[in-house]
Amino acid sequence: MWKRRLLCFGFLLFLLAAGFAMLAATAPKDRINRQTSELIHPRMTVEHVEAILGVPPGDYRTGEVEYERAGPDAARDFTELDNVIFDMDFIAGKRRLRIENWDGNEGRLWVCFDQSDLVVTSSFVPGKLKSPGILDRIHRWLGW
Numbered sequence: 001m002w003k004r005r006l007l008c009f010g011f012l013l014f015l016l017a018a019g020f021a022m023l024a025a026t027a028p029k030d031r032i033n034r035q036t037s038e039l040i041h042p043r044m045t046v047e048h049v050e051a052i053l054g055v056p057p058g059d060y061r062t063g064e065v066e067y068e069r070a071g072p073d074a075a076r077d078f079t080e081l082d083n084v085i086f087d088m089d090f091i092a093g094k095r096r097l098r099i100e101n102w103d104g105n106e107g108r109l110w111v112c113f114d115q116s117d118l119v120v121t122s123s124f125v126p127g128k129l130k131s132p133g134i135l136d137r138i139h140r141w142l143g144w
Helices: 002-026 046-053 072-085 134-142
Strands: 065-067 097-104 107-114 119-129
Touching: 046 107, 065 107
Parallel strands: none
Antiparallel strands: 065 119, 097 107, 107 119
């Protein structure tokens, strides 16, 4: 009888460990949010930006994200990006720029790089996951 209980206990422990491993494996690996976007400064390299964010440019959303369209941060962030894009040297073709973006569940980060692959400016647009799935809810609850 005690062997059967021990076997059941071991099986339940295995299921718990497997569930925890699954949650850990599906946890977001990116750090695309307002706090990390504030760590990005002009003259940083692409590699440095990727090290801060934890991932290369791309889409890391786990569902549909609704972005803020207005607010004090949105106006400030896009004014800086507009100043670079509407610079006369850029318009005249004397200056080449490349814009990369990182999309995450907490927002979208735009980073403008010059021809030397150094940051010129960056802009973060906050967002919110519209309908998080069960795994996202568990990740947030666990603080991942």
